Amino acid sequence: MVDQMLQEDERAPAVSGAPPPSRALIRLAACLAGGVLLFLAFPPVELWFLAPPGVALLTLAVRGAGLRRAAWLGYLGGVAFLLPALAWVRPIGDDAWLILVAVESLFFAAMSAGVALVTRLRGWPLWVAALWVAQEWARGLFPVGGFPWVRVAFSQGGSVFTPYAALGGAPLVTFTVVLCGTLLALLTVRLTPRRFTGPVAVLLAGVVAVPLLGYAVPRPGDQGAGSVRVGVIQGDVPGQGLGFLGDEPAVVLRNHADKTHELARSVRAGQVARPDIVVWPENSTDIDPYRSSYAYGVIDAAVRDIGVPVLVGAVVRSPDGGHRYTRGIVWDPVSGPGAYYDKRKLVPFGEFVPFRDLLAKFIERVNLVGLQSLAGTRDGDLRMGPVTVGAVECYEVAFDDIVRSTVRAGGTPLVVQTNNATYALTSLPPQQLAMSRLRAVEHDRAVVIAATTGISAYVDPHGDVRWQTPERVADMAVLNVPVRTGETLATRVGALPEWALLLVATGALAAALPRRRPAPQQFSTEEEDG
CATH class of the missing domain: 3.60.110.10 (Carbon-nitrogen hydrolase)
Incomplete structure (x- = not known):
């Protein structure tokens, strides 16, 4: 599995301080594939169900990586996503399109460095999902007034995740889609070909439950x-x-x-x-x-x-x-x-x-x-x-x-x-x-x-x-x-869900920063991982 190979790479003896090129290529392929899958979730292709696996690949690509490498991988994943997603800018000029993609991908670089940090914590699927909300919040403000286009939520115009919008607006939809993706990533980490364990069953149930629970979101009815x-x-x-x-x-x-x-x-x-x-x-x-x-x-x-x-x-x-x-x-x-x-x-x-x-x-x-x-x-x-x-x-x-x-x-x-x-x-x-x-x-x-x-x-x-x-x-x-x-509840509470998730992201980063990477050890799918 992708994550097993990546984790083995991090624990393998380094040659001249660098991982084997083949392992680096696996990370690169994972982040590029994740960016492409995320693009395919958006209109006009509109395969909305590809958003969670796209997020899963982007997460696995940087999990366990150093901060600098994670930032570069995140930047390239952002380019793989935004280059086709923002191709509509081309009538203005290819230079405008490429500059916009280059600038917006910086937010994915910063977020991916944060993902590399918080995936060292227990419960990291939640913290990564909150970081995605923080990244989209920042893109909506900076620079020159912000550019909140192609937020993950906007790939879900008509999907099983859409009902969450009535509860917490676009930020909550992004959070739930990304959470589904990070749970898929954790499922990949915990899944073993030898047996179907209890934690794996719980994770699989979570992957299914997150989107379906949206249908329980209260609506104001036909007032x-x-x-x-x-x-x-x-x-x-x-x-x-x-x-x-x-x-x-x-x-x-x-x-x-x-x-x-x-x-x-x-x-x-x-x-x-x-x-x-x-x-x-x-x-x-x-x-x-x-x-x-x-x-x-x-x-x-x-x-x-x-x-x-x-x-x-x-x-x-x-x-x-x-x-x-x-x-x-x-x-x-x-x-x-x-x-x-x-x-x-x-x-x-x-x-x-x-x-x-x-x-x-x-x-x-x-x-x-x-x-x-x-x-x-x-x-x-x-x-x-x-x-x-x-x-x-x-x-x-x-x-x-x-x-x-x-x-x-x-x-x-x-x-x-x-x-x-x-x-x-x-x-x-x-x-x-x-x-x-x-x-x-x-x-x-x-x-x-x-x-x-x-x-x-x-x-x-x-x-x-x-x-x-x-x-x-x-x-x-x-x-x-x-x-x-x-x-709706989203109309009444306004930006409170977004601010709460921003605080969660900030707290996770604060908790992860003092940590040091653990000493190399034998990789095992039995280890505690979330």
């Missing part, structure tokens, strides 16, 4: 205030990649306005039900309607035609004209533009460029960002017709606190306006849909996604996708969506 009919408009864009806007101005705006007029004609013809509200995607107008009478007129005519409030995604200038906001505007058919929500979590190098003046000297592409965006300061609860929707803008769906605060402010259903035009037909849209599925379960809220190029979708409060569009087509629908008002 709610009826339903609402939501119209969704996907207008598509003329170009692709960084040039998705094309050469003709206002074409994206006209696409969405024309599709709204088409929806209005279908309603009058009795082909679809009349919506209570309509949602356009993020950046559905590429011209500021506050400053352009043309854009104002196009939007206003479409809203008046459909006759209900429309949530319009717009890029608007700040009052001084020197910055911009990514804004969702409630446009009323009678009174015009009213309440709005400004995106709070901005995309680094997409909506703002850190150290722009310096980077512009070396990377000309940073000038394509245009005006620097400013972040909003309030929650996304917006009154529209009969409901208060919870507005979430694109990238924000990856951030626990943004979605949670919007739900707590009364937003139901959640409405995710997104613009994935630059990344159309990559793995980004399905990965983002998986996040929305997890959020639906976490907060017991229906989630409606409106995207410029797809994937637009409706996710019910159980996390099931009830409707979705293909990409790169113009589409529309009217959806009957439940309005839930109950709160």
Whole structure:
């Protein structure tokens, strides 16, 4: 078995202070295979059940290794995982993709050094799982505001682990998936071909029980205030990649306005039900309607035609004209533009460029960002017709606190306006849909996604996708969506589970640091190992 060979390597006499190359290659192969398995758990492949064995291999690869070697192995495992998982960044440039992977893999290096430490302690499967939560927490904060993409939890949009989201949000889902993987690793350590021991039976039962116990997580039930009919408009864009806007101005705006007029004609013809509200995607107008009478007129005519409030995604200038906001505007058919929500979590190098003046000297592409965006300061609860929707803008769906605060402010259903035009037909849209599925379960809220190029979708409060569009087509629908008002335990307790797991990880590291590696001894599968 892999772990037996690795442990024998650590206890074998060293030659010139280094282990035999063949054993080092086993560690390397294990961490690379673990990274690949973890990638395959994510959309679009979506083999979610490969996440635990992927974690198991990554753990076994560094268990018993020195800290420096563990860090390097963790870095390479991170690269094996992130290189394909973040390949959707390539339309911006291969250099941006490789730099992002290189930076994010540093977190896996640090975590793996910690794993090498805490696997010297009894009960290490728990401590390793807590370290994964700590690694994802850190990635969500640093650098430049964090990048919490491809968290382990986001591979579980529709799996046996998903119900844990209603108990402790994404951090608890990550913890349980990783715990299942570390128990698999410990099972590998304890399993012997000679006999099936009692501890092995207990570990095997734990591997099975961890995912199945998720179904016992309490849910608030079907508390709610009826339903609402939501119209969704996907207008598509003329170009692709960084040039998705094309050469003709206002074409994206006209696409969405024309599709709204088409929806209005279908309603009058009795082909679809009349919506209570309509949602356009993020950046559905590429011209500021506050400053352009043309854009104002196009939007206003479409809203008046459909006759209900429309949530319009717009890029608007700040009052001084020197910055911009990514804004969702409630446009009323009678009174015009009213309440709005400004995106709070901005995309680094997409909506703002850190150290722009310096980077512009070396990377000309940073000038394509245009005006620097400013972040909003309030929650996304917006009154529209009969409901208060919870507005979430694109990238924000990856951030626990943004979605949670919007739900707590009364937003139901959640409405995710997104613009994935630059990344159309990559793995980004399905990965983002998986996040929305997890959020639906976490907060017991229906989630409606409106995207410029797809994937637009409706996710019910159980996390099931009830409707979705293909990409790169113009589409529309009217959806009957439940309005839930109950709160899950995850909504109520907020970040407490994450903070508790961070304390566990910190305590485990503190306990492991004073320890010294035990003297070499004969390897035995009978030894106490967790």
